[in-house]
Amino acid sequence: MVFATDKEAYDLLAKLDIAYDRLDHHAITSVHDFGSSMSGQGVKNLFLKNKKSSQFYLVILPANKQANLSALGEHLGEKRLSFASDNQLEELLHVPAGTVTPFGLLFDKERKIRVIVDAEVDRTASIGFHPFINTSTLSIAYADLECLVAFLGYQIEVIIC
Template identity: 30%
Template sequence: MNKQEVYDFLYDKGISFEITEHKAVYNMDELAEVELPYPDADAKNLFVRDDKKRNYYLITVKGDKRVDLKAFQQQNGTRRLSFASADDLMAIMKLIPGAVTPLGILNDAECRVQVYLDRDFLDAPDKIGVHPNDNTATVWLKTEDLLTLIKEHGNTVQTVQIG
């Protein structure tokens, strides 16, 4: 799904959302230069894989958090983790680096990616800001709505405390 298809999908599902259009951003430093309506709800997304390239994970945390992959591995019982390649990202979620988002799960036809969402997103205001499969906008929606979309698509999703 491209950006407009994501908007249409959310609309068709009856999900309430807001859109902030902005310049293309490729990392959290660049996003910090953009004026956002809910800066405390923006998400940082890490697409990682295990050392055997058998399991892929999307780790989504609040934008100001750091993720210790070794600690994550120990807490969640995974094999050793490292960042997945741009080729894997394109093959599995049809995304480019800088546009990684939980909404990319909608492009994961084989439901290969396991999603780990930081539990902090469930706190008030229960809102999360993610790219609509394109790094020129941020979509703001309820965290529970995002979790429901991922589950309905068929990917596993867990809310865990990260960082």
């Protein structure tokens, strides 16, 4: 598997004329490893799947929140949600574990992913994501996240996770 590169994320941002603040840091695979302060809010990205692996979910949560997978699954009409495998993550988002990012939607050609944002995410503040590498975080306006997701052919569903 060839993983996506940060150049692809920067090219997408440039194409959409999305401004960002960049913070370089040590490699992190969990938001809890992030010791630096950055403008905006910290979030974590989960990549989940239904029992049959026929539907996938990119879930964006506040950094300090734990998702209730049972309640989330019920809300989404799924009997059971679990974390997608490393292979599924690589196939659909072109990233290794620990670098889940909305930029990966670029590669979901079959539109198997639904984008979920927790209702507690502040939609008036900027939000940070890895640009396919876990040694940088890019902070963008939430409105620009909406623009990016729409450009890639998705709608954000805001629900309580």
